[in-house]
Amino acid sequence: MIDILSKRYLYFAISLLVILPGLIVLISGGLPLSIDFTGGSLLEVQFDPGTSMNTSEIVPIYETAGIDDAQVTTTENGSLVIRSSFLSNEIRDEIITSMELAAGSAPQVIRFDSVGPSIGRQVTSRAILAVAVAALAVVIYITIAFRKVSNAFRYGVCAIIAMVHDVAVVFSVAALGARLFDWQMDALFLTALLTVIGFSVQDKVVVFDRIRENSSILRRLDYEKLVNHSIVQTLQRSINTQLMTVEFLLLALALFGGVTLQEFAVILLVGLFSGTYSSIFIAAPILVLWEKREWTNWFSRGATA
Amino acid sequence: MIRNLSNRIIAIVFVLAFALWIDLSPQIEVLNPLDGNALFIRDVSPRLGLDLQGGLQVLLEADLPEDSPVDANAMETARQIVQQRTDALGVNENVIQLAGDRRIVGEFPGLEDTESVLATIQQTGLLEFVDTGDFSLDPGTIIATDYSPGDNAPGEVPPSEDSTEDTVYHTVMTGGDLDSVIVRTDAIGTGYEIDFTLTPNGSEIFASHTSANVGKFLTIVLDKLVISSPSIGSAITGGQGTISGNFSLESANSLAIQLRYGSLPVPLKIVETRIIGPTLGADSLQKSLVAGLIGMTIVAMFMILYYRLPGIVAVLSILFYAAIALALFKWFHFTLTLPGIAGFLLSTGAALDAIVLIFERLKEELRNGKILSQAVDQGWTRAWSSIRDSNLSTIITSGILFWFGSTFGATIVKGFSLTLALGVAISLFTAIYVTRTLLVLFLRTFKPQNLTLWFGI
Numbered sequence: 173m174i175d176i177l178s179k180r181y182l183y184f185a186i187s188l189l190v191i192l193p194g195l196i197v198l199i200s201g202g203l204p205l206s207i208d209f210t211g212g213s214l215l216e217v218q219f220d221p222g223t224s225m226n227t228s229e230i231v232p233i234y235e236t237a238g239i240d241d242a243q244v245t246t247t248e249n250g251s252l253v254i255r256s257s258f259l260s261n262e263i264r265d266e267i268i269t270s271m272e273l274a275a276g277s278a279p280q281v282i283r284f285d286s287v288g289p290s291i292g293r294q295v296t297s298r299a300i301l302a303v304a305v306a307a308l309a310v311v312i313y314i315t316i317a318f319r320k321v322s323n324a325f326r327y328g329v330c331a332i333i334a335m336v337h338d339v340a341v342v343f344s345v346a347a348l349g350a351r352l353f354d355w356q357m358d359a360l361f362l363t364a365l366l367t368v369i370g371f372s373v374q375d376k377v378v379v380f381d382r383i384r385e386n387s388s389i390l391r392r393l394d395y396e397k398l399v400n401h402s403i404v405q406t407l408q409r410s411i412n413t414q415l416m417t418v419e420f421l422l423l424a425l426a427l428f429g430g431v432t433l434q435e436f437a438v439i440l441l442v443g444l445f446s447g448t449y450s451s452i453f454i455a456a457p458i459l460v461l462w463e464k465r466e467w468t469n470w471f472s473r474g475a476t477a
Numbered sequence: 478m479i480r481n482l483s484n485r486i487i488a489i490v491f492v493l494a495f496a497l498w499i500d501l502s503p504q505i506e507v508l509n510p511l512d513g514n515a516l517f518i519r520d521v522s523p524r525l526g527l528d529l530q531g532g533l534q535v536l537l538e539a540d541l542p543e544d545s546p547v548d549a550n551a552m553e554t555a556r557q558i559v560q561q562r563t564d565a566l567g568v569n570e571n572v573i574q575l576a577g578d579r580r581i582v583g584e585f586p587g588l589e590d591t592e593s594v595l596a597t598i599q600q601t602g603l604l605e606f607v608d609t610g611d612f613s614l615d616p617g618t619i620i621a622t623d624y625s626p627g628d629n630a631p632g633e634v635p636p637s638e639d640s641t642e643d644t645v646y647h648t649v650m651t652g653g654d655l656d657s658v659i660v661r662t663d664a665i666g667t668g669y670e671i672d673f674t675l676t677p678n679g680s681e682i683f684a685s686h687t688s689a690n691v692g693k694f695l696t697i698v699l700d701k702l703v704i705s706s707p708s709i710g711s712a713i714t715g716g717q718g719t720i721s722g723n724f725s726l727e728s729a730n731s732l733a734i735q736l737r738y739g740s741l742p743v744p745l746k747i748v749e750t751r752i753i754g755p756t757l758g759a760d761s762l763q764k765s766l767v768a769g770l771i772g773m774t775i776v777a778m779f780m781i782l783y784y785r786l787p788g789i790v791a792v793l794s795i796l797f798y799a800a801i802a803l804a805l806f807k808w809f810h811f812t813l814t815l816p817g818i819a820g821f822l823l824s825t826g827a828a829l830d831a832i833v834l835i836f837e838r839l840k841e842e843l844r845n846g847k848i849l850s851q852a853v854d855q856g857w858t859r860a861w862s863s864i865r866d867s868n869l870s871t872i873i874t875s876g877i878l879f880w881f882g883s884t885f886g887a888t889i890v891k892g893f894s895l896t897l898a899l900g901v902a903i904s905l906f907t908a909i910y911v912t913r914t915l916l917v918l919f920l921r922t923f924k925p926q927n928l929t930l931w932f933g934i
Binding site: 216260261264265280281282283284285286287288290291298299302305306309310313314317359360362363366367369370371373374375377378381382384385405406408409412413414416417418420421422423424425427428429430431433436437440 | 536538543592747748749752753754756757760765767768771772773776779780783816819822825826827829830834837841859862863866867869870871873874875877878880881890894
């Protein structure tokens, strides 16, 4: 039988290696929040072939309308994305009319989002609350589901630690994406994050369930061996469902699914992978570590593996 | 294994047939065989979200201080008024919903002329009948009145004696006291006038005011903007009156609409606007469908290659699952959005997970030397606790997401969580009931002897 658990400190190191760079980026630059959370507006327009406008022409149009923080980016398919503070519908019409006058033809509005600042603030606080409530609900749920196992509370806490790990991985990837691909964290990002939390716990439950079952059959077995045994037993299932099916679906969505869903699919792809990884390499090892109270040895020389 | 196999198969075929009927037709119609009349009709045409077909979404918020409570009934009335107003525009399939306790979300799919809708909604008119004394005011004039939304009985406030430049006019009554408004041709037959009926409370206020002020002007003001300034011809005591002027059919209708729907019980402001162009939506729909198809094909191939006979059964039951889910979405008029499609794909993953959990257990039992029928039974019983507990946690998170989405009119988030939760629930049914029945049916039909070939052990 494969011995997975003995190298547990190696897995912790690998996870740290993935999470830390992202967190450093996160702390140094912060995550660019979309207008869903900050309030503001996003206008995407496409001009007829031949007529186009560049940044230096658009910014003055915004300034004339009293908006002095317009930022223009060009997308792959040649449309312009202009981000600015909140635009009322009157000002938006005024700006589009000015663009039409300057460019000679009416621009086609591909997308327009405008979110008032107070709404953004409330969405943010509600989002934090949603994540917190989800986490709490999960601990309570697992503690209840595993109430017949000794130390049921530990399973809940380990699931939460692994969940925090997955959330950190997601943030790390998001921070990287923000640096490299100009991603912004919007309501869809939050949806992806909460889904990762849900599926992360789902995955832990499958592994824990095996531990629960084995601990009643194999009472005599050493706890570390028992957990290792349970992981190996569920390994095939983890690979088959998480890697071969769900990840394939998401990969297809990320590759062929169009711009709107790309970021969403990539976040889910990484997050769900992390969810599977952390069941085996984070949550279960911590259970063992806790059972053996290994932290008592951490500072005495050469005691740990 | 299973005792009443034929009953189960009949039930499955029946459910599948019904699901396919809904999936493939835009409308469900049951005819009475005797006279050919429709006994039952339900529209099951698919509803595409704004992100898939393009359109306009606005979020309206009560324009009151953030900490002041908003009456739930007043919000519901305001929602109905916005619905009526936009219905009067002739926009199809618009959906106006309450979002949380102080917001209303309006969606107008497939809409290209966004300006007229926004203009109509933005006439978040507070309609007032204002005593302007001896003066007829020009339409378009902005005036100040002594009415504020908190007052319940504006008629009881004494007339303002203020005669400085910024005259504050006295509001006699608000649009809330209007009962009904109709447009009809006037006595001569060339023009139009507007007949109105008042509520009992309004009749009383109106009677006492008009009898005391014959010949004076009673100005109709919408959002402090004068829209018409008729004079009081005679005392109106019966609770019914007429507004006459040089109305064309169009101007009379437009005034009638303002009178009818102008009386919002809560002032509203637009706090969020989202417009998605139709090309972006169509592009996204096509791409995500292709992506879903590619993903599903790969997954199906993997399942069959890896699990052999059970794999084929799994793919069949996933198709069955998809048919049921789509039928339910159509039946309950779920709006299909991009994240909704993603949620659906993810729940397919959950369905597969349940099946794989069972199959892995099944293989384990076979390796341990159990005979096939025992292994099938054990696979299901043993995998059940994992499947139940793990899927429940997904349903819990979906519930939290749904709550989050509905407070802010984030229909995209709502769509995702709803399809995910429903998908997980259906997948439990298919994994437990359908997959097992099909597998047993296959085993009895083919009686496989070579376990390595059929089960890939």
